[in-house]
Structure formats: C-alpha cells, structure tokens
Amino acid sequence: MHSNRERAGGSLRGAKEDMSPSDKDDNEEKEEENQQQQQQQQQQHQQQQQQQSNENERQAVKRQLRSRQDRMNCSIPIGFPGGPPKAKRLTKICNNLMVFSINCNITKEKKGCEQCIPPNSNEGWANEMTRKFQTKELEMRAKRRQELAQIITNHLHLRSVDDESIVVFTINSGYTYLFVNWVCGLEALGIAKNIRDTTIVVTTDSDSETLVRSMGFQVVRGDWLDLRIPEDAAEQFALGAHRLVVALQIVYTFDLVDMGYNVLQQDTDVVWLKDVRSYFYRTFDDIEMPCDGRLDNVGPGNSGFIHIRSNCKTRVFMRTMIHYIGLVLRGRSDQRVQILLTTSFFFFLKKKRKYIYITKCIRMSIAT
Secondary structure, three states: OOOHHHHHHHHHHHHHHHOOHHHHHHHHHHHHHHHHHHHHHHHHHHHHHHHHHHHHHHHHHHHHHHHHHHHHOOOOOOOOOOOOOOHHHOHHHHOOHHHHOOOOOOOOOOOOOHHHOOOOOOOHHHHHHHHHHHHHHHHHHHHHHHHHHHHHHHOOOOOOOOOOEEEEEEEOHHHHHHHHHHHHHHHHHOOOOOHHHOEEEEEOOHHHHHHHHHOOOEEEEOOOOOOOOOOOOOOOOOOOOHHHHHHHHHHHHHHHHHOOOEEEEEOOOOOOOOOHHHHHHHOOOOEEEEEOOOOOOOOOEOOOEEEEOOOHHHHHHHHHHHHOHHHHHHHOOOHHHHHHHHOOHHHEEEEOOEEEEOEEEEOOOOOO
C-alpha cells in the first residue's frame, strides 16, 4: 500500500509530466516578466532615491549660496569704516612704527604716517616689494578666487557655511615636516578624521605641493608673485621666506572671507589636541585668536592661530590688511599688524558708551 505522501508525489510528478511544452514556455515567460518588473521597480526606486539625494544637495547649495549672499550683501554697521581707514586715523599703528623696524619722522604737513608705510616710505626696496606684491595680488585676484571656488565646490564638504570654517595653511618645502607632524598628530589622536574635507593648503613650490597632494589635501600654488620665495627653512625666526609666506596667507584668507567663507588660519607649528573646529560652531565673535605674551604697545594676541567669521566688518578688516600689506613685508610679521588693527579705534563699534571689540582673545593649547 502506498502512503499518502507517495501518492501526492506521484500526482505532482504526473502533473509535471502532463504539462505541455507551450505551458512550460508560458511559465518561463511569466517568470522573466516578473524578474523584469522587479528590476524595473528597483531601478525606479534607485532613480527616485538619487533624484531625492540630488535635490537635497541642490537645496543645501542654495541655502549656502543664500547664506553667503546675505553676508556679502550685508550692511556695514554705523560707525564702522566702509573701507581701509587712512593711516592718520590708525594712531595705534602710527605710534608704534618701531615694531615694524620703521624709522620715520612724521611731518606736520601730512598729519599722519602714510609717508612712512610702504609703498610710500623712504625705503626703496620696501616700496618696490610692496608695489609688486599689491599689483600682482590685484591682477591675479579673479583667477585665484575662481580656483578656490572650484576646489570648494568639487572637493570640500562643508557641513554648513554658517558653522563650518575652511582651514588654511601656507607652507614652503622647508616647513613641510611641521605640516606632516600636524597631520600625524591628528591621526595618532584619532581626531578630525574629515579634516581633508575642510582644508586648503597654499604651497609655494613643487616639492611642498607634491607632498601635500600625496597626503590627500587640496592645494593651490602661491608662486604667482613676481618675487622669489625661498624654499629652505629660515635659520632664524621670521627670516627667509617668512614675510612672503605670511603675506600670501593673508591674501588667501582675504579671498575666502571676501567670498563669504569663515576661515581658520593657522601656522604649521601648531598641533591640535582636540578637533578645534567644533569650538567655533558655538561662537559668533568676528575674530578670535589665542593669547600670547604680554606686549603692551601691541597687544596680547597670537595670529599663528586665528578664526575669522565672514561678515561685513571682517571683509573690511581683511581689505585693510591687504591695503597695509607693506607693514607685513617690512616688519616680517603679520601678527603685529593683525593685533594693532583689531585694537585700533576704527575697528571698534561704539554703542551705548561701550566699545565692542572686533576680536576676542581665547586661551588654547598651542605647541610651538
């Protein structure tokens, strides 16, 4: 006697054996149609997801563009200079020309120190260097900003234009070991893993460019000046290429701030113990820098690490830095110019009998 299972199996086999070739073909066609429909549905779903992702990206770009346009179309506060103030109004600079190694007698006729600051000084070499720098900077401005815009659009990934800052370095091959040390420090501590998404490095020669690119960072070349920038490290602080390197750093910071981006500008001898970018998500000061040693006639800030939030005031401030770049080139120091300008009367705002500084001095761990 056969079991029920055997009888059922026999019936099933009989059904399969009785199926005609045309029925088999119909079933295969139906299976193929089902598979094609499933594939089409999957493709449509993927296309919808991609379209939604693209739309989200477009909306994010629009929000960032509106944010940048708002910054660039903002109104300068009442009492704040609309452009670089004349030297005679920057009394703190005129009273401290010695910090830039400038020996100059201020004449009563001009009532200011304009004739003491390159390119209007009595030092021919400083005037020539400043004129060359300013002429070339203006000539290359549009090209520089086009290159920066392409890098930001195609390679950087800013969380938000309002919160995120672009980190800017400027180096020559003599100081690449300090840049490598900074990167290795981040990796050793396991911090700022997306640092390459928010960083632009200005290099002044082929060797430094090759190294920085090999480490995965975005690079712009800063050797467009009609001035020779030494590749070797200086034997002493502030000598050699220092004056031109820091002047270039000011130029690219000026470009980015004027384009509507916040900038975190730092020297290569600074190391991070934490991802400091997140600190500036919660602050809204125009300019912030760490405290340095006390120097009463200049000020306590250290521009080796400085955060600048793009707005109407800081755009004027950076244009002023470019206007008085001769002080940087003559004195071999951007820090003194930065501090004397940020503490100058014409970079305060007077409101309800109180002076509001454009800058804030912050304390951070700095290794030099």
